[in-house]
Amino acid sequence: MFLSGKRALVTGSTSGIGLAMARALKAEGAEVVLSGFGEAATIDALKEELGAIHIGADLSKRSGVEELMAGAGPVDILVNNAGVQHVSPVEEFPVDKWDLIISLNLTAAFDASRLAIPHMKQQGWGRIINLASAHSLVASPFKAAYVAAKHGLAGLSKTMALELATSGVTSNCISPGYVWTPLVENQIPDTMKARGMTKEQVINEVLLKAQPTKQFVQPDQLGALAVFLCSDAASQITGANLSVDGGWTAE
Template identity: 55%
Template sequence: MSLAGKTAIVTGSNSGIGLGIARELARAGASVVINSFTDRPEDHALAAEIAEEHGVAVRYIKADMSKADECRALVEQAGACDILVNNAGIQHVAPIDEFPVDKWDAIIAINMNSAFHTTAAALPMMRKAGWGRVVNIASAHGLTASPYKSAYVAAKHGVVGMTKVVALETAQEPITANAICPGYVLTPLVEAQIPDTMKKYDMSREDVIRQVMLERQPSKEFATVEQLGGTVVFLCSDAAAQITGTTISVDGGWTAL
């Protein structure tokens, strides 16, 4: 599944799922643009580290995914976009009648609107190149719901719907669009939550993971960032050329319930 000669942009990718995806794309030979809203020396050092490890070109480009113009500028500044992975996302939990309006607006902007703006900027590049892959990182919450996550669930459902539209608009071109729907993924952020959850419930690490964090994940195992990266690489391969407009769940059976 060599992606040599391809340029990939991964939004929200200086940590967690996005970073795992960026690393796997680089491992497959793609040049990669990683992104976040900061512009620190360590962001650029991370790009250099990935480049050295895999022998490909890797750049860090700052862009705030809550701002439409910066979303589009990210793609334009990259100069090429064969593979677009819309991964950037945030979360807030509250009942609908208490949900802060600013949090709603930020989640919709970053989790959903950003994918519209980057895709709109990337499609002309893909058409000019004669090949393209749009991979949107949705969520199990793009297919089902949980209480107190109204903005996140709405945004992720929107991402799934938009993915289908992009697929239909590019159906007769060598471009595909798909959404990956992860369940709970073991990221540094999730790992950091485990000790506090152990104290809260007075449980062992194993019991907290199985009974609390992975209550809705039948496998009782986290997905890994490497597995999600591998799924993205597969969707970019020739084997997936006729997979478009669909969702791939990486959720340990969550949505089978």
């Protein structure tokens, strides 16, 4: 367990991708700090499972990120995963939704990173992993705020990589396509009804239309990649944007 003695903070880690990453890092010995919303009983069960603390701060506000980082203490591994989405044409895009998406998907990652970096630099080791998206590389209609935030997150990752290049701290993006999570699975019945499609049609013609492999990315695959990025073998991987999208951005 090569991460024994390391503290890992994963934002948005009470479900989905973030939870898979927290579990993967814990399996390699890291002390895990959970962050995110959910039912109290579910969070209590996760705290017990992972031997973790949980901080339920609102990361869409700078004060919430500061609360999270103060509660977490010095962290060796920071995974900026928390995010939200809204779909609408630009001219109709609610400005409050724009502000929320930029704040949570981009600004929170900046604030968490700036607060984590001093400790990482002082000890000469650290890993910053930003969960971007295929939308950090390509665009889709009606997702202006999300695409802007994810492109920004990719740029932030590169900038931090250059600034930290001689410090022993790496900064990278993981950019998945569609991932099989409860959030995605729960969208299927409504899409079946709205489009008059079968489950198989929704999966292949809607959700996986852009992914040539016609397979969902699995959360555990992203967790394994996060663990690899924390290894010595990945010490020279920094400033990278690692696509895990079934070939989506290869086209």
